[in-house]
Amino acid sequence: GDFARIDHHRKLRTGFPEVIWGPGKTPEQIIEIMQTMRQNHPTVMATRIEPEVYEKLSAKIPDLVYYPSARICAITSQTSPPKSQQTITILTAGTADLPVAEEAAITASLCGFPVKRLWDVGVAGVHRLLSNWHLIAEADVLIVVAGMEGALPSVVAGLADCPVVAVPTSVGYGASLNGLAPLLTMLNSCAAGVGVVNIDNGFGAAILACQILRVAQKQQTAP
Amino acid sequence: GDFARIDHHRKLRTGFPEVIWGPGKTPEQIIEIMQTMRQNHPTVMATRIEPEVYEKLSAKIPDLVYYPSARICAITSQTSPPKSQQTITILTAGTADLPVAEEAAITASLCGFPVKRLWDVGVAGVHRLLSNWHLIAEADVLIVVAGMEGALPSVVAGLADCPVVAVPTSVGYGASLNGLAPLLTMLNSCAAGVGVVNIDNGFGAAILACQILRVAQKQQTAP
Amino acid sequence: GDFARIDHHRKLRTGFPEVIWGPGKTPEQIIEIMQTMRQNHPTVMATRIEPEVYEKLSAKIPDLVYYPSARICAITSQTSPPKSQQTITILTAGTADLPVAEEAAITASLCGFPVKRLWDVGVAGVHRLLSNWHLIAEADVLIVVAGMEGALPSVVAGLADCPVVAVPTSVGYGASLNGLAPLLTMLNSCAAGVGVVNIDNGFGAAILACQILRVAQKQQTAP
Amino acid sequence: GDFARIDHHRKLRTGFPEVIWGPGKTPEQIIEIMQTMRQNHPTVMATRIEPEVYEKLSAKIPDLVYYPSARICAITSQTSPPKSQQTITILTAGTADLPVAEEAAITASLCGFPVKRLWDVGVAGVHRLLSNWHLIAEADVLIVVAGMEGALPSVVAGLADCPVVAVPTSVGYGASLNGLAPLLTMLNSCAAGVGVVNIDNGFGAAILACQILRVAQKQQTAP
Amino acid sequence: GDFARIDHHRKLRTGFPEVIWGPGKTPEQIIEIMQTMRQNHPTVMATRIEPEVYEKLSAKIPDLVYYPSARICAITSQTSPPKSQQTITILTAGTADLPVAEEAAITASLCGFPVKRLWDVGVAGVHRLLSNWHLIAEADVLIVVAGMEGALPSVVAGLADCPVVAVPTSVGYGASLNGLAPLLTMLNSCAAGVGVVNIDNGFGAAILACQILRVAQKQQTAP
Amino acid sequence: GDFARIDHHRKLRTGFPEVIWGPGKTPEQIIEIMQTMRQNHPTVMATRIEPEVYEKLSAKIPDLVYYPSARICAITSQTSPPKSQQTITILTAGTADLPVAEEAAITASLCGFPVKRLWDVGVAGVHRLLSNWHLIAEADVLIVVAGMEGALPSVVAGLADCPVVAVPTSVGYGASLNGLAPLLTMLNSCAAGVGVVNIDNGFGAAILACQILRVAQKQQTAP
Amino acid sequence: GDFARIDHHRKLRTGFPEVIWGPGKTPEQIIEIMQTMRQNHPTVMATRIEPEVYEKLSAKIPDLVYYPSARICAITSQTSPPKSQQTITILTAGTADLPVAEEAAITASLCGFPVKRLWDVGVAGVHRLLSNWHLIAEADVLIVVAGMEGALPSVVAGLADCPVVAVPTSVGYGASLNGLAPLLTMLNSCAAGVGVVNIDNGFGAAILACQILRVAQKQQTAP
Amino acid sequence: GDFARIDHHRKLRTGFPEVIWGPGKTPEQIIEIMQTMRQNHPTVMATRIEPEVYEKLSAKIPDLVYYPSARICAITSQTSPPKSQQTITILTAGTADLPVAEEAAITASLCGFPVKRLWDVGVAGVHRLLSNWHLIAEADVLIVVAGMEGALPSVVAGLADCPVVAVPTSVGYGASLNGLAPLLTMLNSCAAGVGVVNIDNGFGAAILACQILRVAQKQQTAP
């Protein structure tokens, strides 16, 4: 259809193919885009897909896989991409941040990167974090997901020997301003080495983390 | 003068006398208010007094004392109020938060409460805080002062067995929005037991902390 | 489950056990957390529980008690904690502020502190407040709940001889900005001795008030 | 000059002549406007005039009068307008609100309306207000000026039997957001009968109050 | 019930009885308040009542009258209050502002003041306003209701010889920010003599306008 | 220098050469850019140049012309570009909006378009505008400059038979929020046919108006 | 009805008839306005009409046409207005911006102007835009529609030799703030020649673009 | 002094030593911190140092080096750290963004990473960027600095095969809101792989970029 101009060379240019953002697209549009893309790409994925939308999509795309806690749909070919030697470690401050963290985890997995998960280690009980210090100290790259006051990335970045991708979430109420409060917290981090993405943007965090690990991969394969 | 209607009974009602807020008052007005108040109160204090204003005030009030890092002026009688057995412990995240913390410390001292100070223990190096855990664990009431991301009160409240008064500061730049960012952080604290005051309001934090210790004092003296 | 890392030592560290925040958790997650926690704590509570969620929880936890106006669920053992000698006095400005005030009242009760309630004494008819002056003058600690312009805590703090915990509510419309207006009012209070919590955060206000009364309790039991 | 298109008929249409707003005009422009206006109007006034600007104006307009605390300049003819039988009562919450209140008071006086002043009766010591209840109960129209939390107009409107014009001021710091906080407070007043004007707009408050008293004057002179 | 502390003397103090604000109250609470109030007041009214709430109320209060476009319910005794000789003229900028304008009109009528209505005279076709200039020129007091850019009160106040009460509405989208844009417009009006109330607050505008006309009434009946 | 990468083909692409934005550049940088650009362009201009900066520039560029009320500097060759047959009509609401309007006027003139000016016709005295209706009715394109409530473009667009470019200014105080209030007003205009530019952006308004007139010019010269 | 004061001469004054804005009007009101307007205007249109509202309208107005993706209803006479020789070129950044772009496209068509559409050429794959450079270079006037970061109008305006009308959309989440982020982006465009309209305001963008092309039409028909 | 608690192990934990943030510290405090730190670290640096502060510092620390365009001071030992094989490529949108970009460049250099600079390639003339495509395509990690609309990082990230660190600057005026507008633009980037830091935070961007390159370095040296 005319409604979409698929960016077929994005993988060539940037290392990652275009990913379909679900909201504001009709199921018919998503189906048409997916079917066009699968002709050129081993993996095609769409984010922010609610279960009832998935039902409509899978009626037309039988091999579509759904990851409910991540709200992601994907078509993946048998021959998955070669796995990275390095890992993406993902932390959440609370249980309610899980959907955003899973969006990051599934995105990274579909891009061929191994993921470690550590949920519910927010700063209100800092020992939960400290007793997992080894995970942070050994990490190659960290994604830290937090709502409410969003303080976790600052504490983590002060302990970590690697880049930290900070994801504010809309978890909270009142003065959390739908995620603006943790967003500001993360941008103002006293600890350096933190890159921030949009509120609830688990997808973008994963691509940034993957992109970071690709720097090392390219370095290795360089002559 | 007609410009001020001094609240002579505030100490009777609330336990603490009125304190003069300097900004927006002429030196002449401050002098007149101080001289009227000293007739009824052993201690008279004014906050947010810049050095050049102090010069003008002390020309007319020779026994006026100035605390430069706290920007407070005070007249104190010899017979100071009986000291509390309990202490106010004040923490800052960074060095630049010091003026606000000193405003709290001097206010509390002038109200007759002992103060312990612990500066520059922000979350970017959380071991600085943890190596002072005993100070937090033993505290009667805590005042925690932080700018930038303002994450310190959350971490402290998760460790402390007492009320935490959180003071955001305007230290920072850009997305700190002159202190709005740490203010929001503190209001959204996942750790409970935190009461927040206005940006840079060291004075208000001290009065709240003193008011908290007075609850215990009244309890003791009750029959 | 992996989704939650319960902070079993929070009561040891801070005097109060972890409390489950309902939003963003599935009923299954809440049930699992509650059942794990009850093994270690005499009282287990969850806030922001809508009636239909309670129905699902009580099917699995038969002894779960629901406080509908407070939207709180709790499991409480027979042997309740020893009652405090001091009381938490809770005021609201209007009738619509009641759910937030009840969240505070039930939380405080479940923590073992007696509560006095005074509803609908907002500043538009200040005599309603003044005719209850004795309640304010005698209070040990006050929680003041108000939406719309949120002026009540300022007036109360000018009359009270004890700490005031101010809770803005999202009651109002238009320029109340979902509670930001009363939040700002309370932070700018001319009367000192006011600690502010997040919009609609009755729970946090109660824990702060309880923490304040514990200062006195500890003082008493100290040698 | 072409730079100003004086609205000579405004007095005919609205009852009050145009008033010159000083900021953003050069002294030469203000002088030219004043000299043109005085040919048609017995009183010509300019607001927001700093002392150094007044010096320049008075060099060219020798009979110009300056009201420093109100920052107003005026040319007034001998034959002043007939005085109203009704009075405008002006209250401030604090001493620092005085310049805004004086802008209102001088504007009203120059428009021929008598003014009563009551300064520094803010809600932190509500007895200061209550002990002046008779002034409020007898008022024809009230202007209430307040910064910081801006709670005074709500309390006054709950006591007053007449319209209340509320003026927020930029007095305060931090979360007062340069007067936005008291502005929101006043707009959200639970007490009805309150009309709000811009931050620091003493001039606009006075014209509204005068316009209100003119309703009664017109009623009287109607056949 | 304890949930409401009715302000029975408000009419004595301020000239108008308390009015029940519907949102956040259960139908049972509203019924109980109405039945208590009707024992002391000839007219009892409640605002922001949706049709389905009215159904529940009228089942218990058979003589309750509903004004659907104003979303107001009222009990009125036969002996209505004496009518004012002066009139409140209400203007709207567009058709969609009608519910707010009707809230003002019905409130004023129930308070005993005659109302003139002029709808849909916004500034995009300024001749619609100018061809009704006589209505503005003859008005005793004006209520001007506008959403979107909210420019109408400025234009009207430049033409009117009486006070203007400006009511911003939440009509609009995008950059109207739910009524904040017209609210700011009205507060910044270059034309003086404008008092602003909260977004969509037709009720408050009416009480202010009535209060203004009472100044003239009191003047007349004064000896 | 490396600090600037001059866009020499912008005139070819867009019809107008690059214009130097003064703030944040050192005088030395501006001089170097101007001297490079003059080799390719008959007219070189810089905006937001304060008088003291102009002094430094003219020491090195003797033929530099300064337009003080517009704060623009320009080098113009003798052979000015062919004049347009159509005119840009510029209106301001107040006198204080003049610098922004002059920035627009001088920019348009330097681009070869004739300008008509009409200052101080704001909506508080709408007859000032209506008595110039013919100017609006005959206009080819209008630039309307207004601060404070920013209502003028709406009224003008309801009268005009041509595109309206709206420029909000930072003239005002308090709730004008440094020009955000008139910006929002203009974006919410009920009258269609209005394009808005940044606060105080007289330059951008002029380029848009010139670009609009070029559409007609191109049409004429097309075969 | 009294609820609407139709601006029958708007077409005479401004070139375009009044268009009905659907939200906040009852179907009955819209029907009455449409039937009154059709007596004077060959084309009558209403925007923001949801399908279920259209059902109700078409029951009374059988010849009403509905454009679902644009959410526009229109009555059009057989004799359509003479077509313009110049074209409006409309671009979107993404697929989800389509409804706003169609609102613009249908409005322009109904006003008699030909439209070219180019969807999904956002800056994340800038080659999609560059490979359509000829469309931009040849355009008479451009409407550029974008949500999320809203960067497309800046890039386009740097390439285009004609006016650019920029339309921010509410497409996005989190820090897009319902369209405020792309609105700010467009207002701050470094490329000049951009006029911005309200968020999601495809209608307003079309009228501005049509108004721009009319300048050229008038020029041609001038003697 | 007690005012600072230097985090001597930060380099061990995070790979980079603590860096002194200049604002809010007295020159005496900075000198004392620098002299303490130099005992343990080969390089000691301070950011946001104005020239007059540098004068005071260098009087006590003769070997202090100043980088004026970056506003950085540093003490560096002869034996500089081993150079990375990979490079940090830094781009700016305009000339005025240079100080922030230089803060990043000097920080990275002092940390031992080579830097490539490309200034003034903003999107208003996108060919300036495209003609440097090879620099982007070959980059290991990119820092993209932009004020005003801040669109450059989106365009770059759509072309780059590596992580992009986006730095908004406070360059701009009006609706740029001191850098909030480009900050929001960058957070909403449609192109993935972008990590955002605080407004004007060149330092933080550099540390994040260095941290990213260290991932590759660690990978290489791993067995």
Ligand SMILES: Nc1ncnc2c1ncn2[C@@H]1O[C@H](COP(=O)(O)O)[C@@H](O)[C@H]1O
């Ligand atoms: N202090 C003030 N605050 C608000 N408006 C004012 C003030 N002083 C004068 N004005 C109004 O500002 C307008 C004058 O604007 P200008 O044409 O720029 O002089 C007049 O309509 C006055 O009614």
Ligand SMILES: Nc1ncnc2c1ncn2[C@@H]1O[C@H](COP(=O)(O)O)[C@@H](O)[C@H]1O
């Ligand atoms: N529509 C309304 N908008 C604003 N205030 C109202 C409205 N209706 C009633 N009120 C006021 O709200 C207060 C009642 O609050 P409550 O105690 O919650 O019923 C009274 O003081 C009324 O004057």
Ligand SMILES: Nc1ncnc2c1ncn2[C@@H]1O[C@H](COP(=O)(O)O)[C@@H](O)[C@H]1O
């Ligand atoms: N989608 C739209 N967005 C903005 N304005 C519109 C829209 N549709 C119609 N209008 C304008 O809204 C005004 C109608 O407002 P109303 O009197 O409430 O019908 C007319 O002046 C139209 O020019």
Ligand SMILES: Nc1ncnc2c1ncn2[C@@H]1O[C@H](COP(=O)(O)O)[C@@H](O)[C@H]1O
């Ligand atoms: N220009 C800068 N912007 C942001 N953070 C900085 C900057 N310079 C130093 N820092 C960080 O600020 C912290 C020091 O804060 P302080 O204790 O107040 O000196 C350190 O953790 C640095 O990593």
Ligand SMILES: [Mg+2]
């Ligand atoms: Mg948890």
Ligand SMILES: [Mg+2]
């Ligand atoms: Mg430090």
Ligand SMILES: [Mg+2]
């Ligand atoms: Mg009530």
Ligand SMILES: [Mg+2]
């Ligand atoms: Mg005072």
Ligand SMILES: [Mg+2]
């Ligand atoms: Mg209409």
Ligand SMILES: [Mg+2]
């Ligand atoms: Mg003027």
Ligand SMILES: [Mg+2]
């Ligand atoms: Mg797309």
Ligand SMILES: [Mg+2]
């Ligand atoms: Mg440049």
